Amino acid sequence: MEKQIAKDLLDIQAVFLRPSNPFTWASGIKSPIYCDNRLTLSYPKVRKDIENGLAKLIQNHYPECECLMGTATAGIAHAALAAEILELPMGYVRGGAKSHGRNNRIEGLVKPGMKVVVVEDLISTGGSSLECVDALQEAGCEVIGMVAIFTYGLPKATENFAAKDCSFYTLTNYETLIDVAVENNYIKESELEKLKAWKKNPSDESWMQK
Ligand SMILES: O=P(O)(O)OC[C@H]1O[C@H](OP(=O)(O)OP(=O)(O)O)[C@H](O)[C@@H]1O
């Protein structure tokens, strides 16, 4: 499963390598790689495999789940599609509360004590998804964990999730993606060196000189 989803992301060209003009991530980290999982929505076969995979992760790890909550914006569609398979309620958490209407940050019905799983598309530092966890907890929900399509496996994310005592499971990850990319000639030797140097310490920008 991990390898298949990684191959799917590469095949649909959702993975962008730009070592000479690094991407800026939500966290501010400069990165030679960007994984645009939003593109998976445009490929029904890939999308179906992802939603079945996310539904399975939830069934296996969080069988007591009562509601899925997507993270705005990229997690929303996946939460909706996985909730359809699992026949569960869903909603989503905005980046911030609205300044008009009902001033909601959380959309959809939440009840105190509700057992919720957060659905995210991708975890870099985990900052965005953990902000959603905070908002749901403030609303009285019991967040039992999180699922996502992809994680970079950064120590920062491990630390952040541990600090909030929140578990998470993903369909695939950076190590698998790089292995599959090498096996299928998606990356050049020169790019591989930069990608490895960057992964050792993403905050140390000396990988750009490799
Ligand atoms: O783990 P983190 O360091 O928080 O980074 C990952 C987050 O960044 C991206 O969202 P983005 O902020 O680009 O917004 P979008 O979902 O609205 O596209 C991605 O969809 C995750 O939500």
Ligand SMILES: O=C(O)c1cc(=O)[nH]c(=O)[nH]1
């Ligand atoms: O951290 C991010 O902002 C981020 C990284 C990435 O690879 N893909 C994405 O959508 N966001």
